[in-house]
Amino acid sequence: MNDEEIKVFIDGVVRYFQRVTGEPAAVDPPYLKGEASVTLDFTGVIGISGRRRGAVYFTSGAEQLTELLHRLGEKKVGFSDHQDLVGEVANTIAGNARQYFGSEFLISVPIVLCGRSDKISFPRHLKSFVIPITWRSHRSYLIICLERAAADRDAPGPSSRSDVIVARQT
Amino acid sequence: MLGTRGKLLIVDDSSTIRRSIERHILSDRVTEIYQAANGHQAMELFERYGPEFVTMDLTMPEMDGLTCISKMMALKPDTRLMVISALGDAETAIEAVERGANEYVVKPFSAEDLNLALANLVAGS
Numbered sequence: 001m002n003d004e005e006i007k008v009f010i011d012g013v014v015r016y017f018q019r020v021t022g023e024p025a026a027v028d029p030p031y032l033k034g035e036a037s038v039t040l041d042f043t044g045v046i047g048i049s050g051r052r053r054g055a056v057y058f059t060s061g062a063e064q065l066t067e068l069l070h071r072l073g074e075k076k077v078g079f080s081d082h083q084d085l086v087g088e089v090a091n092t093i094a095g096n097a098r099q100y101f102g103s104e105f106l107i108s109v110p111i112v113l114c115g116r117s118d119k120i121s122f123p124r125h126l127k128s129f130v131i132p133i134t135w136r137s138h139r140s141y142l143i144i145c146l147e148r149a150a151a152d153r154d155a156p157g158p159s160s161r162s163d164v165i166v167a168r169q170t
Numbered sequence: 171m172l173g174t175r176g177k178l179l180i181v182d183d184s185s186t187i188r189r190s191i192e193r194h195i196l197s198d199r200v201t202e203i204y205q206a207a208n209g210h211q212a213m214e215l216f217e218r219y220g221p222e223f224v225t226m227d228l229t230m231p232e233m234d235g236l237t238c239i240s241k242m243m244a245l246k247p248d249t250r251l252m253v254i255s256a257l258g259d260a261e262t263a264i265e266a267v268e269r270g271a272n273e274y275v276v277k278p279f280s281a282e283d284l285n286l287a288l289a290n291l292v293a294g295s
Contacts, residue, residue: 019278072186073193081186088184091229092277095256103261109183109231 001146006030006129008100009056009144012093017135021071025135033128038141039113039120041065042082044090047108052101054126054146058090064138079114087112093142174294176222177202181212181238182254183230187277191225191254194284199292209233216242221249223291226271228255228262236262236269243270252291254279 010027017025043059065082068089074081087110094107113120122128128145178200182188188205195203204219206212208230216224224242228235235253242249252273253266263274275287 016278019280019283022280069186072190074186074189084184084186088186091184092256095229095277096258098262099258099260101259103257103259105259107229107257109229 001127001129001144005100005146006131006144008097009093009142010131012096013131013133013142015096016089016092017133021068021135023136025133028132028134030129030131033122033130033143037116038130038143039116040140041114041116042086043113043120044087045111045113045120046090046094047111048094048105048146049108049149050106051104051149052146053149054123054144056090056094056097056107057120057143057145058086058093058140059143060086060089060140061138064135064140067136067138083112083114086110174222175199175201176292177204177219178223178225178292179204179206179212179215179219179221180225181206181209181230181235182225182227183207184227187227187254191284191288194281194288195292196285197289197292209235209238212238213241217245220246224249224251225288225291226251226253226255228253228257228266236265239266239269239271250291250294252287254287 013025013027040059041062042065043057046056048054062082065085066077069077069081069085091110098105123145126145126147128143131142133140133142180188180191192203204215206215210232226235226239239251251271252275253271254275254277256277258276266274273287273291
């Protein structure tokens with residue numbers, strides 16, 4: 001992924017919080033994910049296929065999701081609402097990226113994972129970029145893990161395998 | 171269809187979004203509201219109740235929104251249908267309109283965006 005492609009997702013994050021809440025989120029510089037865990041209470045995963053392959057993850061704590069849900073007009077908020085919203089945020093940011101990547105950037109329906117680091121594995125053969133997000137003092141992360149599909153590359157390398165496993169639940 | 175009163179079917183796999191859309195229906199032109207979480211449920215409700223208005227997500231399990239639009243328009247071509255989707259590319263919007271959608275709103279939406287779009291949908295403008 002290049003800087004321009006990463007910026008597409010940063011813009012998507014900024015747009016989401018601004019439109020939905022009226023308050024902008026602050027985005028820190030993206031970095032390459034290392035061994036340290038970045039996953040929080042709820043994670044929405046969108047599988048990507050077509051001309052790009054991989055996944056987009058949005059991970060958030062329950063407190064931020066509760067506050068977002070209140071902004072959306074929800075009065076009583078529970079576990080299933082957190083699951084629903086984290087998937088919807090991931091879906092929205094990934095779907096918006098088609099404006100840049102085009103209609104061959106195919107997105108799956110959300111997979112939602114609950115709990116922290118040990119439940120989620122990231123593809124080891126791909127670089128994962130972490131975009132830290134702060135909104136009203138709440139921290140969340142967007143994690144982008146993408147490669148060009150084999151048909152879209154000049155010289156397929158070892159990362160061209162067709163079955164990228166983006167997440168698993170233990 | 172202009173100025174018609176009628177039933178509304180809200181189709182979205184997110185319960186949060188379905189409730190959000192329902193809360194923003196201010197028009198007295200909507201007499202009943204039904205909700206579906208995927209394309210199959212949507213078609214069942216559509217065939218049973220024949221709603222005049224539909225809001226349609228596109229990325230959904232079991233049956234996607236574009237397929238759903240085609241099936242609905244084949245059954246009842248005068249349905250007023252608005253897509254509310256995260257898919258932000260022009261090709262998808264054009265395809266939705268070609269299949270029969272009247273409006274296309276890209277998520278995320280503000281409350282004002284949604285109010286205006288829903289008012290247009292039910293007013294037939």
